Amino acid sequence: MVACAVLWLLPAVWVFVTSLKLTQNIVRLPPEWIPWPATLAHYVEVLFSSSRTARIGRAFLNSTIVSLGTVALVLLTAAMAAYPLARMRFPGRDVIFVLFVGSLMIPNAVVLVPQYILTERLGWLSTYQGLIVPEAAMTFAFGVFLLRQFFLTLPAELEDAARIDGAGPWRIFTRIVLPLSQPVLGALAIFAFRSAWNDFLWPLIAVNKPDMFPLPVALALLRSAYSSESYGPIMAGATLSALPLLIVFLVANRRIVEGVRVSGLKG
Amino acid sequence: MRQRVLTPYLFLAPGLALFVAFRVYPLLDGLRLSFTNARLGRAQYAFVGLANYERLLDDTRFHVSLLNTAFYAVASTLPILAIPLALAVALNRGASLRTFLRSAFFFPFTLSVVTVGLVWLWLLDPVVGPLNYYLKALGIPVRSWLADPSTAMWAIILTSVWWVTGYYLVIYLAGLQDIPRELYEAAALDGAGGWRSFWAITLPLLRPVFLFVFVTHIIGSFQIFGQVFILTQGGPGDATRTVVQHLYETAFQNFFQFGSASAMAWVLFAVILVFSLLQFRLLRGHTQY
Numbered sequence: 001m002v003a004c005a006v007l008w009l010l011p012a013v014w015v016f017v018t019s020l021k022l023t024q025n026i027v028r029l030p031p032e033w034i035p036w037p038a039t040l041a042h043y044v045e046v047l048f049s050s051s052r053t054a055r056i057g058r059a060f061l062n063s064t065i066v067s068l069g070t071v072a073l074v075l076l077t078a079a080m081a082a083y084p085l086a087r088m089r090f091p092g093r094d095v096i097f098v099l100f101v102g103s104l105m106i107p108n109a110v111v112l113v114p115q116y117i118l119t120e121r122l123g124w125l126s127t128y129q130g131l132i133v134p135e136a137a138m139t140f141a142f143g144v145f146l147l148r149q150f151f152l153t154l155p156a157e158l159e160d161a162a163r164i165d166g167a168g169p170w171r172i173f174t175r176i177v178l179p180l181s182q183p184v185l186g187a188l189a190i191f192a193f194r195s196a197w198n199d200f201l202w203p204l205i206a207v208n209k210p211d212m213f214p215l216p217v218a219l220a221l222l223r224s225a226y227s228s229e230s231y232g233p234i235m236a237g238a239t240l241s242a243l244p245l246l247i248v249f250l251v252a253n254r255r256i257v258e259g260v261r262v263s264g265l266k267g
Numbered sequence: 268m269r270q271r272v273l274t275p276y277l278f279l280a281p282g283l284a285l286f287v288a289f290r291v292y293p294l295l296d297g298l299r300l301s302f303t304n305a306r307l308g309r310a311q312y313a314f315v316g317l318a319n320y321e322r323l324l325d326d327t328r329f330h331v332s333l334l335n336t337a338f339y340a341v342a343s344t345l346p347i348l349a350i351p352l353a354l355a356v357a358l359n360r361g362a363s364l365r366t367f368l369r370s371a372f373f374f375p376f377t378l379s380v381v382t383v384g385l386v387w388l389w390l391l392d393p394v395v396g397p398l399n400y401y402l403k404a405l406g407i408p409v410r411s412w413l414a415d416p417s418t419a420m421w422a423i424i425l426t427s428v429w430w431v432t433g434y435y436l437v438i439y440l441a442g443l444q445d446i447p448r449e450l451y452e453a454a455a456l457d458g459a460g461g462w463r464s465f466w467a468i469t470l471p472l473l474r475p476v477f478l479f480v481f482v483t484h485i486i487g488s489f490q491i492f493g494q495v496f497i498l499t500q501g502g503p504g505d506a507t508r509t510v511v512q513h514l515y516e517t518a519f520q521n522f523f524q525f526g527s528a529s530a531m532a533w534v535l536f537a538v539i540l541v542f543s544l545l546q547f548r549l550l551r552g553h554t555q556y
Contacts, residue, residue, distance in 0.1 A: 001357055002364065005371035011429065012374060014397065018389070031361045031397040065270050073285075081282030084275035103290050107539055109490045109511045110532040113525050114293035114300060114520050136288030140282060169274050198379035200493045201511070205519055216326065216381040220497060225386060231389055245377040253370060257437050 004139050012194030014244075019043070019235035024229050042236035046222070055210060056237045059218035063197055063241070070139070070196035071189050077136065078188065079181075083173050085144065086151035088158065095147070100141040101154055108138055108201070116205055126209040134195045134206070150184040151177065182224075187255050190248060196262035197245060215241040273500045300529040307523035319530035329531065332513040335420065338540075339509065340488035341492070344422045347484050348477065351432050355439035356469065369440070373429075384497025387426040388413075391498075395411030413462070413499055416506035423494050423507060431487075435480050442476035443469070478550040482543055489539050510535050 011031075011242055018026055019042055020035035045054035083098050084090065102261060115134055122132030154177065162172045178185070200216040213221070219237050301319055305312040323329050336425065354372060357366055389399045393411035402409045412422040446469065454464040492511040495501060501508035510531065520526035 002370060004354070005368045008429070009371050009374065011390055012378075014390065015382075015386050029395065029400050031400060039377040065437075077282035077285050080278045084278045088275045090272075090275040093275070096283070099291075100286070103286070105486070105543065106294060107490050107536060109492070109514065110536045111293035111297060112288065112514070113500075113528050113532065114296035116518075117296070117300075117525070118293060119288070127377075133285070134289055137285050140285055141290070144282065163299070169278070171481060173278070186365070191387065194377065199517070200380055200496075203495070205515075210524065216379045219379075219385065220382045223388075223497070234385055237384050240380055242378055249370070249374070249377050253366065257369070 011245055015235045015238050018231055019239045021232065023230070023232050042232040043240070046233050046237045046240070055213070056215070056218055056222070056240060057096060058081045059215045060240060062212060062245075063214040066131045066135065066203075067196040068134040069128060069191075073132060073136040073145050073190060074192040078140055078147055079178065079185065080173075081140075082144045082147035083177060086148045087154075087156075087177075088169075096219050097143075097144075100144050104145070105143045112201070112205065119206055121228055123203050126207045126212045128212075131203055131205050131214065133197060134202055136192075138199075138202075139192045139195055143192065143266055144189055146191075147184060149179065152185075154180060178205045183255065183258070186252065189257055190252060193248070194245060213224055219259060277491050280500075297529045297532055299379055300526055301533050302527045303535075305525040305529075306516075307525060311461065315526070319527045320534070322527065323534060328508065329510075329513055332508045332510045333534075335467035335507060336479050336489055336491065336509045336511075337538075339420060339424065339491055342420070343427055344481070344484060345425050346424070347435060348421060348433065348480060350428060352439050352473075354432070354436050354466070355443055356555065358436075359440060359443045369433075369437065375430050378430070380493030381497055383426055383430045384494050387422070387429070388498055404419045414501050414503055416432060419499055419503060419507045423491075423498055426494055426498065427491070431484075436483075438480060439473070439476060441474050446472050472548060481550065484521055485542050486539055489535060489542070490540055520531070 014031075017033060017035050020038045020040070021032070022037060022039050022041075025032065025035075025197055047060075048057060081100075085093060119125055119130045119134065122130075124133070158176055158180075159172050162176055167175070197214075199214075200215060200220070203214045203217050204220075207217065210218075210221075215237075218233070219241060222234055302314055302316060303312045304315050305319075346443065351372075358368060360491070390396050391412050393399060393414065398412075399409040410418065412418045450468050450472075451464055454468060459467065478516075490511050491509050494513065495507050495509050495512050496515075499507045501512050512530050514531045514535070516522075517524050
């Protein structure tokens with residue numbers, strides 16, 4: 001089992017090892033698994049070079065802004081929508097919920113062209129909002145579903161007590177419901193971050209200014225910009241792009257697993 | 268539960284606006300576009316009835332894409348159902364280092380499809396890639412896996428399996444942990460061995476998990492794009508061309524035909540719906556124990 005897991009990680013290790021090698025050592029056979037002498041030159045090149053293609057540093061910034069923006073928008077809209085769906089009675093509630101859940105079956109590829117036309121008409125191509133808002137829309141329904149499941153489990157007495165003290169619904173939502181929901185909000189945040197950070201197809205279409213490329217698009221173009229022997233910069237870029245989620249993953253391992261569990265079993 | 272009439276709708280308003288503008292409206296607008304001759308940059312366009320759909324009947328590249336996509340979805344199903352399950356059962360037996368092992372398998376799932384594609388492009392490189400070097404050392408005949416039409420799609424399936432196994436592993440693990448221990452203990456008392464109780468208890472009780480993995484995997488498979496875009500661009504020839512790639516090229520790269528691409532999107536949607544319903548039919552009904 002351990003051997004299996006190590007084997008599973010080897011491709012990723014190979015990327016990291018390659019990114020540290022001197023260019024002339026990269027394509028050597030037999031494959032060398034210890035990058036010695038090691039160099040950070042490829043990282044310097046993709047982060048700081050003024051070359052037109054190697055804009056990984058800028059792409060990193062773009063991806064960060066887009067992903068954090070998506071997380072914020074998803075958390076805000078999904079929490080606000082899930083709260084009345086879980087804790088209030090009103091006409092249309094069940095229809096709205098069924099619509100949200102049903103939309104989870106819509107393949108993203110199906111809305112690609114009309115979403116492009118809409119974004120273009122709004123003047124949002126190659127802008128942050130043109131990436132953030134559609135990415136948030138892709139995750140929104142799942143977020144409502146996840147949060148509603150959790151809100152349903154909160155004890156009603158807490159709300160009743162607050163109501164007797166004269167708190168309105170907004171106050172109950174922000175002061176009682178949200179603080180109690182931190183674990184599930186965290187899981188949703190990680191989920192939304194991951195899907196925005198890694199999405200490729202939408203930014204490939206919606207961005208045509210190199211300065212606005214997020215990481216996956218920049219990496220794909222980096223590949224076509226270099227000849228196939230120059231794996232160093234590509235692998236340095238790949239390592240950099242994997243870093244944030246690796247850190248999140250190491251810090252919040254259990255929460256991610258919980259998030260996947262909930263999303264999987266109750267979906 | 269006293270509240271003002273408007274309160275729930277005010278809470279829902281931002282989310283509903285996002286949902287209607289960027290999910291519902293594009294979905295319906297796509298259906299409308301599929302009956303028009305809309306193009307990128309063309310302000311005026313006309314309704315053309317079913318012409319786009321009729322043209323798809325003659326579009327051999329679209330047929331090839333659809334067949335390739337279906338082949339990918341079907342051929343990858345067995346490994347995607349079986350490998351994570353085998354790993355999950357092994358991990359659930361209480362292997363030491365469980366968190367480490369689970370993390371090791373999960374890690375690739377945190378990468379973007381582009382990174383995964385680049386990793387495997389490099390590993391599978393016929394000349395300087397490590398994979399062929401080690402296969403040769405083991406005496407296994409090698410080839411240019413990605414340049415050979417008979418292996419290219421399998422190479423793509425391999426990369427996908429590497430990418431998503433950890434995700435399904437975690438889902439299976441959760442399903443396994445929900446099976447009451449007493450069932451296994453009772454079976455052991457009745458003299459059932461490990462293999463027997465796997466068939467008689469584990470598999471039947473995992474049916475809902477199978478259904479979820481199966482449906483999720485098929486919906487995802489029919490939209491495969493990134494792996495192909497990075498590894499083969501649909502080649503060699505059209506051996507790995509997929510529907511979403513064909514759609515992408517029709518709408519955004521070669522022809523800018525929005526009407527035609529929208530018709531493809533709806534055909535794809537219909538295919539996915541049919542497959543999902545078939546799966547529900549196949550796996551539903553016997554879940555109660």
